[in-house]
Amino acid sequence: MSNHRPNYLAGFGSLVWLFLVGLPLYAMLVATLQSRTGYAENGPLSLPDSPTFDNYLRILQDPGSGFGRYFLNTALVTVCVVGLVLLLVPPLCYAIVRSRSRTTHTIFRLFLLGLAIPSQAVIVPMFYVISKAGLYDNLVGVVLPTAAFAMPVCALILTGVMRDITPDLYEAMTVDGASPSRVFFRLVLPLSRSGLSTIVVYSALQAWNGFLFPLVLTQSEETKVITLGLYDFQTEHGVDIPGLLTAVVLSLLPILLVYLCARRALVQGLMGVGGK
Structure with a gap:
């Protein structure tokens, strides 16, 4: 009993x-x-x-609402940010895990200092750099800093997952004559799927919900994202609360679907942050 x-x-x-x-x-x-x-x-x-359901039909069908354009801009920024993170973070983490050089580990520690730097603290120099680079009021100017600020957390997560891969597997493939690139693509990436799913969801959330960088680094209607477009429901005569909340619900659906599809791998990836 x-x-x-x-x-x-x-x-x-x-x-x-x-x-x-x-x-x-x-x-x-x-x-x-x-x-x-x-x-x-x-x-x-x-x-x-x-x-x-008139609120949903009005937002989706009315060209004047601009919701479709904001949605596409946000989706484009999110896809580009996730693509940059997946392109740069896995090779970086693989080099950190496999390298025994003090220089590599020192660089990794310096890289993780990005966790302690809030975006609000560097928004003025960021605006200056983006303007001088000719990327102001351009979605590229939003993608680059958003991806940069997402990378330290993603690197921390994926490094912990890759450290859980036993050294015996690395040695077995090395004995078979596999090159480092072959080990990376045939061993490390397949066994790091939980960590990859985690950084995809995390970076997608950072990009989809981003507000500060789009607010400061864009200006025109053509480059507005959803978080800025929600202000269109507030006028000098009042706030269209049903329309605003409908837009919020519609903007939540894509990222909610991403989370539901990757929730199991997301939990497993977060559990491996500490590494061994």
């Missing part, structure tokens, strides 16, 4: 946490199903008398 007693305190705490998390989500979803007038009359927590 089991001697475990139910933990009522933990259960109560879980219910409180569920309420605190679920209430804002409920208010957001309910608002998207109401008209602007109905939302003002019924309040944020009441169920709509006649639910409608």
Whole structure:
């Protein structure tokens, strides 16, 4: 027989946490199903008398909303940031894990100093550099700093995952005459899928939810991303709250799908951050 007693305190705490998390989500979803007038009359927590999907249709079909352009710009920035991270971080981590040079490990420690530098602290010199490079008001000028600030965390995660690969596997492939590049592509990358999934989700989140770099480094409507486009629902006459929250829900769906597809590998990758 089991001697475990139910933990009522933990259960109560879980219910409180569920309420605190679920209430804002409920208010957001309910608002998207109401008209602007109905939302003002019924309040944020009441169920709509006649639910409608007009907010979704209006945002998706109305060219004046600009949501489609903002969505494409955000998707382009996200894909480019993830591509840069996947191109640069895995070879870097492989070199760090396999190298026994003090210089390499010193460079890695200096690279990780990026974890301690907030983007807000360097936004002024970043603006100067991007402007001098001719990338101001260009999506490339958003992609490069976003990828740069995502790389230290990604390197830390992937290095911990690669260190979990046993040295015997490296030695076995070396004895078989495999070159370092062959070891990297045939052994390291397949066994690092959890870490790769983790850095894909992390870098995608950083790019998709980025606000500071697009705000400072872009200006025109053609280069706006979703986080800036949400301001279009606020006018001098008020805020279109149902339309704003509908745009928020639509902007959440892609990154939510990415997380759902990679959640198992994401957890495994985060568990390997500490390495051995």
